[in-house]
Amino acid sequence: MENVSAHLAETSGVEDLALLRGFVERGDRAALGALFSRHADTAYRFALRLCRNPADAEDVLQSAFLEVFRRASVFRGGSSVRTWILGFVLNLSRNKAREEARRKVRQERAAAAGSPSASPDSAVDPEIAARVRRAVDDLPEHYRAPVWLHYGEGLSPAEVAAALDLSGDTVRKQLSRGIDQLRAELLPYGAALSVAAILPTLAVETAPPSVAASVAAMAPAAMPTAASGVGVASKLAATATAMIALATSATFLWWGEGNDQRPRDLAEIERRVREWQPTLEERRFDDIGWVNTIAGSLQLARESGRPVFLLTQSGRINLGRNDGGSQYVRAHALSDPRVIDLLNSCFVPAYISNADYGDLGGASPEEKRLATRIWAKAEQAKLPWGMDCIYLLDPADGRVNKTLELPRASPDETRRWLEASRRTPPGSPLVKPSRQSVPPTAPPGALVLHLTARYLDTEGRVETNRPDFHEVPGEDWIVLSPDEAGQLAPRPGESRPLGSVLSERLLTCAHPSDISVDRDPDGRNRIDVAELTVTRVSRSYVRVDGRLQMRRAFAQLTSSSEQTVTALLKGYAELEADGSRIRSLRMASLSATCGELKFGVAIRSHGSGVD
DSSP: OHHHHHHHHHHHHHHHHHHHHHHHHHOOHHHHHHHHHHHHHHHHHHHHHHHOOHHHHHHHHHHHHHHHHHHGGGOOOSSOHHHHHHHHHHHHHHHHHHHHHHHHHHHHHHHHTTOTTOOGGGGSOHHHHHHHHHHHHHSOHHHHHHHIIIIITOOOHHHHHHHHTOOHHHHHHHHHHHHHHHHHHHGGGTOTTTHHHHGGGGOOOOOOHHHHHHHHTTHHHHSOOTTOSSOHHHHHHHHHHHHHHHHTSHHHHTTHHHHOOOOTTHHHHHHHHHHTSOOTTTTGGGGSOOBSOHHHHHHHHHHHOOOEEEEEESEEGGGTEEOHHHHHHHHTGGGOHHHHHHHHHHOEEEEEEHHHHSTTSOSOHHHHHHHHHHHHHHHHTTOOOSSSEEEEEOTTTOOEEEEEEGGGOOHHHHHHHHHTTOOSOOOOOSSOOOOSSOOOOOOTTOEEEEEEEEEBOTTSSBOSSOOTTOSSOEEEEEEEOHHHHHTTSOOTTOEEEOOHHHHHHHHTTOSOOOBOOSSSGGGOOEEEEEEEEEEEOSSSEEEEEEEEEEEEESBSSSOOOEEEEEEEEEEEEEEOTTSSSEEEEEEEEEEEEETTEEEEEEEEETTOOOO
16 A cells, blocks of 8 residues: 555656646646646645634635746756645745734834834934935845845844845854944944844835735635635636736736745855856956056156066956966966066066957057067067067167067066066056956946856866866956846836847857957857846846857867857846836856856846855
8 A cells, every 4th residue: 555655646746747847848827727726725724724824824825826836947856846835835824924923013012102003113213214224225135135134024044044045154144244334334324323223113114005906816716715615626726727817917926016035046146156256366467566558568667667567468368368378377477476576566567468459459559559569679689479478678768678478487487587687676566456357338327247257167166176278267248238238127027038139249258268369259159049038026036047059169369179158047137126227137057068068157247246
């Protein structure tokens, strides 16, 4: 009998999974309706035991099935479908109990203030309350959510960790840093010390009646009552199609007005985005006080008596999108503290790229003439020369004294070369070191995105033992115009693909560092698939799904075979409170390969505060 029961349970589980996949893959609403009817009685009984109130159990059952509908596409089979459904019932029942407890606390607080209908804000100066609200709204999202849940809604740190799917240590750090940031912001207004006491008094908003009515409208037809003589499953089976039709409408997806929860998988996306950012070690190139033009470096050399250290390279070394010799120099010699100290104290460091100084580059005609003259002088002096080379220029007249080819520029060789060439005692950098990968100028309302792409090991972690060309992650800055950014904010209930131009512009940057110097080297990105889909999942959040498959040559300057690049990406755009524009965007690859190698792609809006 045990074997028979196990077999039946296994068979039922397979059938459940087939029904769920039928809905996800083919949009088969009848399959989802059948799944609901199979488990409605069990789910209702479970909710009734937890809530001990038929009306609350009905609400939980309705909400649980709507969660199943909304999250069907992210089910990964870690448990049976039935267990997955009951997990929603359990969490929603617990939430209902917490809501009831908090409601009672607020009622008692209001009564203690002297009037059952008094606003909790009444004991707080309205101007101070408004400032605290604004300060909370201005917190980065990863501080704002835990601070509000803990101090505003009264959840314990453990409950906050569970709600946000974070570790307890992470939540404690976010709470400490978030409340410190609030206190610093409110210090000039005399509210710094009392901010923790003020926050609970701000939890007074209620969902608009229209939202409650629209969600409740599906209950009479689709939800059971405890006294009904008709089984829950039969009622749901009869109305499942109508329920799902309503669920796919804008009214249903506007569930966020009353329950605008942060997507649970956003924490994992943010973790990947944080881990795949360039590290401090990978950014040691930024510790050098670089001059941004040849003319500027020559002027400083004449004034200081220091020689010019001019690095010329293919690609963009500051973004890690450059040729092999340049990557080698950046990751080794130009990350060596001894070399960095020599450059800053005794030389005028400058770097240029063929992306700017080539025929179609954006450097000025005068700058291009100076570069051409330097190469000609090196050739006349029978010195190694070319784009991938380091030139030492005399401070008096700018002539080429020495050159060093990039493949030879090891840390020790570069240090010896510099030691033998300095002209002055050590001093301070002539230019203050600064971040070299910087966002471009963008018009108001534009969305500026930062993309990081790095190779991963076979387990999907950031490499620790890195072969050549892997040491430095590639970076890109992508500016979406206000109109393009607006395409990322569909209407409530809407799910739609973005246009091919926008999809390709964003997704074709999703490749690791290689030796190609441009985003689309000689037009050799051969795109098979580049798709982006946006889905409004709540009032504040839009899910963004991306898929890329293209063939790309590894090298541009010399002939090389194509590599197949594939990537699946997922992320979320967070909207402003009025839904007018994107507040932040975070995306990360779920899987990505270039040939046989794994890599990761992280995309974040500038200023989204995850690094």
